[in-house]
Amino acid sequence: MALLSIRDLMAHFETPRGTVYAVDGVNLDIGSGETVGLVGESGCGKSTLGKAILRLIEPNFGSIVLDSVDITHLKRRQLARHRHKVQMIFQDPYASLNPRATVGRIIEEPLMVNGWGSDRERKERVAWLLEKVGLPTDSLKRHPHEYSGGQRQRIGIARAIALNPKIVICDEAVSALDVSIRAQIINLLTDLRDELGLSYLFISHDLSVVEHIADRVCVMYLGKIVEIAERERLWAMPLHPYTQILMAAVPVLDPKIARERKKIIPRDELPSPLNPPGGCRFHTRCPYAQPKCRDEEPPLRPLQGRQSVACHLVTEQADGSIAYPTMAAEAAPKNDVRGAPA
Amino acid sequence: MANPVTEFWRRYRRNGAAVVGLAILCVVVAMALSAPVFFPTNPLRLVGPAELWPLTDARFPLGTDSLGRDIAAQLAHGAGTTLIIGLVASLVATTIGVGIGAAAGYYGGLVDDVLMRFTEIFQTIPNLIFLLALVAVLGPKIEHVVIGIGLISWTSVARLVRAEFMTLREREFVLASRAMGMSDLRIIVTQILPNAIPPVIVLASLIVAGAVLFESALAFLGLSDPNIASWGGLIGEGRLLIRTSWYVCALPGLAILLTVLALNLIGDGLNDVLNPMLKNR
Amino acid sequence: MSPLLQVCDLTTHLFTVEGVVKAVEGLSFDLDADETLALVGESGCGKSMTALSLMGLVPDPPGRIVGGQVLLGDRDLLQLSEHEMQKIRGNEIAMVFQEPMTSLNPVFTVGDQIVESVLTHRQVSRRQARERAVELLDLVRIPDPRGRFDDYPHRLSGGMRQRVMIAMALACDPDVLIADEPTTALDVTIQAQVLDLLGELQGEFGMGVILITHDLGVVAGIADRVVVMYAGRKVEEAPVDDIFASPLHPYTQGLLGSMPRPGLEERLREIPGVIPSLIDMTPGCSFAPRCAKAMARCREEQPDHATIGDARVVACFAAEEEVAGRGLAVDT
Ligand SMILES: Nc1ncnc2c1ncn2[C@@H]1O[C@H](COP(=O)(O)OP(=O)(O)OP(=O)(O)O)[C@@H](O)[C@H]1O
Ligand SMILES: Nc1ncnc2c1ncn2[C@@H]1O[C@H](COP(=O)(O)OP(=O)(O)OP(=O)(O)O)[C@@H](O)[C@H]1O
Ligand code: SF4
Ligand SMILES: [Mg+2]
Ligand SMILES: [Mg+2]
Numbered sequence: 001m002a003l004l005s006i007r008d009l010m011a012h013f014e015t016p017r018g019t020v021y022a023v024d025g026v027n028l029d030i031g032s033g034e035t036v037g038l039v040g041e042s043g044c045g046k047s048t049l050g051k052a053i054l055r056l057i058e059p060n061f062g063s064i065v066l067d068s069v070d071i072t073h074l075k076r077r078q079l080a081r082h083r084h085k086v087q088m089i090f091q092d093p094y095a096s097l098n099p100r101a102t103v104g105r106i107i108e109e110p111l112m113v114n115g116w117g118s119d120r121e122r123k124e125r126v127a128w129l130l131e132k133v134g135l136p137t138d139s140l141k142r143h144p145h146e147y148s149g150g151q152r153q154r155i156g157i158a159r160a161i162a163l164n165p166k167i168v169i170c171d172e173a174v175s176a177l178d179v180s181i182r183a184q185i186i187n188l189l190t191d192l193r194d195e196l197g198l199s200y201l202f203i204s205h206d207l208s209v210v211e212h213i214a215d216r217v218c219v220m221y222l223g224k225i226v227e228i229a230e231r232e233r234l235w236a237m238p239l240h241p242y243t244q245i246l247m248a249a250v251p252v253l254d255p256k257i258a259r260e261r262k263k264i265i266p267r268d269e270l271p272s273p274l275n276p277p278g279g280c281r282f283h284t285r286c287p288y289a290q291p292k293c294r295d296e297e298p299p300l301r302p303l304q305g306r307q308s309v310a311c312h313l314v315t316e317q318a319d320g321s322i323a324y325p326t327m328a329a330e331a332a333p334k335n336d337v338r339g340a341p342a
Numbered sequence: 343m344a345n346p347v348t349e350f351w352r353r354y355r356r357n358g359a360a361v362v363g364l365a366i367l368c369v370v371v372a373m374a375l376s377a378p379v380f381f382p383t384n385p386l387r388l389v390g391p392a393e394l395w396p397l398t399d400a401r402f403p404l405g406t407d408s409l410g411r412d413i414a415a416q417l418a419h420g421a422g423t424t425l426i427i428g429l430v431a432s433l434v435a436t437t438i439g440v441g442i443g444a445a446a447g448y449y450g451g452l453v454d455d456v457l458m459r460f461t462e463i464f465q466t467i468p469n470l471i472f473l474l475a476l477v478a479v480l481g482p483k484i485e486h487v488v489i490g491i492g493l494i495s496w497t498s499v500a501r502l503v504r505a506e507f508m509t510l511r512e513r514e515f516v517l518a519s520r521a522m523g524m525s526d527l528r529i530i531v532t533q534i535l536p537n538a539i540p541p542v543i544v545l546a547s548l549i550v551a552g553a554v555l556f557e558s559a560l561a562f563l564g565l566s567d568p569n570i571a572s573w574g575g576l577i578g579e580g581r582l583l584i585r586t587s588w589y590v591c592a593l594p595g596l597a598i599l600l601t602v603l604a605l606n607l608i609g610d611g612l613n614d615v616l617n618p619m620l621k622n623r
Numbered sequence: 624m625s626p627l628l629q630v631c632d633l634t635t636h637l638f639t640v641e642g643v644v645k646a647v648e649g650l651s652f653d654l655d656a657d658e659t660l661a662l663v664g665e666s667g668c669g670k671s672m673t674a675l676s677l678m679g680l681v682p683d684p685p686g687r688i689v690g691g692q693v694l695l696g697d698r699d700l701l702q703l704s705e706h707e708m709q710k711i712r713g714n715e716i717a718m719v720f721q722e723p724m725t726s727l728n729p730v731f732t733v734g735d736q737i738v739e740s741v742l743t744h745r746q747v748s749r750r751q752a753r754e755r756a757v758e759l760l761d762l763v764r765i766p767d768p769r770g771r772f773d774d775y776p777h778r779l780s781g782g783m784r785q786r787v788m789i790a791m792a793l794a795c796d797p798d799v800l801i802a803d804e805p806t807t808a809l810d811v812t813i814q815a816q817v818l819d820l821l822g823e824l825q826g827e828f829g830m831g832v833i834l835i836t837h838d839l840g841v842v843a844g845i846a847d848r849v850v851v852m853y854a855g856r857k858v859e860e861a862p863v864d865d866i867f868a869s870p871l872h873p874y875t876q877g878l879l880g881s882m883p884r885p886g887l888e889e890r891l892r893e894i895p896g897v898i899p900s901l902i903d904m905t906p907g908c909s910f911a912p913r914c915a916k917a918m919a920r921c922r923e924e925q926p927d928h929a930t931i932g933d934a935r936v937v938a939c940f941a942a943e944e945e946v947a948g949r950g951l952a953v954d955t
Contacts (some may be wrong), residue, residue, distance in 0.1 A: 041811075054522060084523075087521060090514040090518060095513045096515050097515050098515045100536040101536075101539065151897070178878060179665065179838070179881055181898070182881070183893040185837070206811075207811070208883045212891070249598070249815035251811075251840030252844070253843055253867060253882060254867060255843045258844030288690060308867060327784055
């Protein structure tokens with residue numbers, strides 16, 4: 001049984017201009033100690049999914065089972081008993097800390113709210129947490145504005161792990177940081193994961209960071225997951241056209257490769273989630289779209305090797321190999337030999 | 343960063359007018375505090391001939407009113423009354439306004455709609471008429487005056503607090519507080535309110551000024567508490583003699599003018615100090 | 624041939640209550656026509672201040688250019704009057720800003736805004752300006768340019784708005800285009816498109832482009848030369864292939880090392896410490912407190928810009944020694 005198991009989750013927003021289908025039927029399992037990356041364009045519903053898991057946004061449909069407890073419909077009181085198991089790290093190290101509270105207070109707050117330990121035990125835990133995230137011990141009485149972005153993110157991390165959560169949702173936790181600081185925080189996150197046995201749902205639009213940290217990666221497009229696969233497999237063989245486009249757009253650190261590589265440019269820009277296109281949601285931008293794609297929605301189908309894809313053109317052949325669309329052979333979908341069982 | 347008090351003063355000092363305002367207010371407070379020392383007897387006692395012009399009798403440097411009461415004593419004692427009316431009325435207005443604004447801004451939706459309609463109703467009632475009616479019905483006692491002024495002044499606070507809450511509730515630290523299971527009340531009081539307070543302080547100082555004016559308006563119409571010395575009361579007293587002994591109205595009028603001006607200057611100064619602090623926090 | 628734009632010893636300070644922020648300190652570089660120069664550095668290192676200095680748009684107060692020269696042809700832009708600068712801005716040097724959401728005026732249609740920027744510098748009729756605007760929208764690959772002409776900015780996506788910004792910047796065929804983090808606010812797929820577009824337009828117009836970014840990854844595909852800035856100073860300058868193949872400055876090395884790369888499982892190499900404040904700068908090299916190779920000398924003396932070979936510049940004592948050790952010519 002997975003630690004966190006999400007089924008058919010939907011979260012919609014009613015706005016004056018219509019319903020926003022921010023998360024529209026998502027299935028996802030996260031195992032104990034596993035890091036799942038969640039990538040996709042801005043506005044595709046990544047944060048909404050993260051917030052819905054914490055019930056900061058009430059899902060409209062579906063279920064969230066956390067540690068064998070269905071928390072989807074729990075009342076506030078009951079929910080409070082399970083809250084500590086999932087925590088969140090936010091994107092903006094400036095907006096996510098109360099500017100008027102001291103650092104000690106910010107980290108102690110979750111402990112106080114959840115009635116954790118005596119006053120002394122809490123102070124000890126805060127000191128331990130400060131050390132864990134690499135902040136000087138004299139931080140207790142200081143205010144967040146006295147810290148740089150990276151250090152603030154450490155404060156946010158200390159707050160998130162204060163209650164010993166099993167799973168931490170990192171919503172663009174390193175996106176706002178400078179390159180040289182980002183590496184520090186990524187290392188901190190992986191160290192904490194190994195030491196405390198945490199699971200992460202690591203939301204990011206930066207594929208190179210996700211590749212570094214995640215065991216498994218979900219690709220989301222307009223409220224739906226279009227591909228899930230083990231990290232190595234996804235990077236070796238992205239099947240969904242959208243995943244291929246994302247991968248092709250990732251900046252590479254080698255000028256020669258960067259100049260020569262062929263970019264697959266999507267045809268258009270992200271449609272509005274207010275009225276997502278019918279059929280395959282990606283068909284308006286997909287370079288391979290067929291008439292069928294416009295009419296019929298492809299389900300997320302599991303293929304062999306823990307990879308699932310939602311695309312009509314990705315099919316498992318009788319011999320076990322996988323046929324998928326690529327730029328290499330524009331005319332016909334190519335049979336992939338790597339997909340064949342040994 | 344330096345000690346917040348010195349830091350505050352360093353920034354406040356940069357606005358010269360605000361420093362003058364603070365100085366005037368200090369004089370008024372000193373007057374109020376020293377009144378019992380210099381004028382130990384009841385200022386409403388009849389002590390001399392009526393309508394004595396200022397600077398004519400050394401015992402009564404500012405003259406006497408129509409009943410022969412010492413104007414200087416009344417001014418000194420009235421300073422305290424006026425300040426307390428202003429402060430308490432502003433406190434009442436701020437409390438109501440913060441409560442309603444916080445609930446509307448934090449919860450939004452239906453709660454917001456209902457509370458804001460309610461606020462609008464209060465806003466459309468003409469202030470002075472509402473106040474007159476209230477005091478006329480309940481009787482001209484100082485508590486009623488204070489509550490009445492509070493009731494007509496809270497709407498601006500509510501709107502300001504609502505707007506502040508609406509932006510602050512979207513901030514991620516509020517989300518983080520919810521994620522750790524904090525109750526709404528606790529989030530409102532310990533997380534959002536401290537961040538929304540600086541602009542409210544500025545507004546509250548302006549409401550004190552408004553309250554002083556309302557009180558004197560009431561008194562001018564003869565509806566202030568007759569048993570307590572206040573600047574407004576003195577004006578109300580002098581109203582009937584305005585053609586002959588105009589100084590009875592003019593002296594407390596000048597005091598009110600200076601105090602209100604001082605409070606406004608202080609409000610400006612606070613705004614200068616508190617709002618940039620908000621920006622780079 | 625002399626370069627199109629020559630920046631010598633540019634120094635811009637901000638005089639704030641907290642102290643003097645040395646946002647740009649003795650920055651020099653050349654830009655040739657038909658070349659893309661990338662200005663790379665972390666937040667707060669003075670990249671935008673450099674761009675604003677070149678445009679003559681440093682916010683004053685608190686900012687002031689306290690020294691140096693910016694030569695466009697044979698004119699020193701820093702000596703020109705505001706009136707003369709207005710003729711140059713948007714005409715000879717144009718700029719694209721970071722925030723596509725806030726840099727367009729929400730109350731005018733995108734078409735009108737482009738027409739406005741055409742009319743500012745060209746004596747043409749409104750009608751001709753309109754035609755030119757449609758042409759520009761087409762040039763930046765906005766589908767259905769005539770239809771989009773009458774759209775308000777809020778109707779466009781971030782990528783489209785950034786393209787409109789680029790169209791406005793190109794309205795008068797500038798010689799120099801400064802793009803300050805033009806893709807930072809955009810998604811990866813859109814970022815790739817906008818960068819491609821910039822690259823193509825640069826070739827088409829033969830402009831010199833200064834591309835400001837904090838992301839070395841962006842640079843690889845599009846830049847010809849790279850200037851790396853740290854704490855207001857240039858620490859390294861080299862052709863793009865050299866920067867990636869053999870970075871000389873420990874900071875550049877650290878930056879490249881701290882980026883996750885495919886296939887590397889190990890911990891990332893991090894640069895310890897934090898980015899320094901630009902107010903109380905320590906004497907020596909500003910990177911010394913974070914540098915693994917720092918020597919006693921680094922903490923006392925500011926390293927000069929040493930020219931290495933014919934195209935590389937580095938400001939670092941350790942790098943100089945290393946290069947000298949390899950028998951290459953170092954010229955300080
Ligand atoms: N409170 C809200 N009310 C209405 N619409 C919302 C609300 N929150 C999010 N949305 C919309 O839902 C969609 C998904 O938003 P979400 O924040 O989950 O995207 P995201 O994938 O996290 O994007 P980003 O990468 O920009 O953070 C967007 O179209 C957004 O405009
Ligand atoms: N108006 C201002 N007042 C005071 N200091 C300023 C002002 N604008 C910029 N600074 C300071 O000047 C320095 C350089 O700023 P600049 O905007 O050039 O950085 P940048 O390299 O563009 O950073 P970013 O990547 O964040 O855009 C920074 O340390 C910044 O704090
Ligand atoms: S289903 Fe069709 S439109 Fe959708 S991604 Fe696959 S090929 Fe493209
Ligand atoms: Mg998000
Ligand atoms: Mg900048």
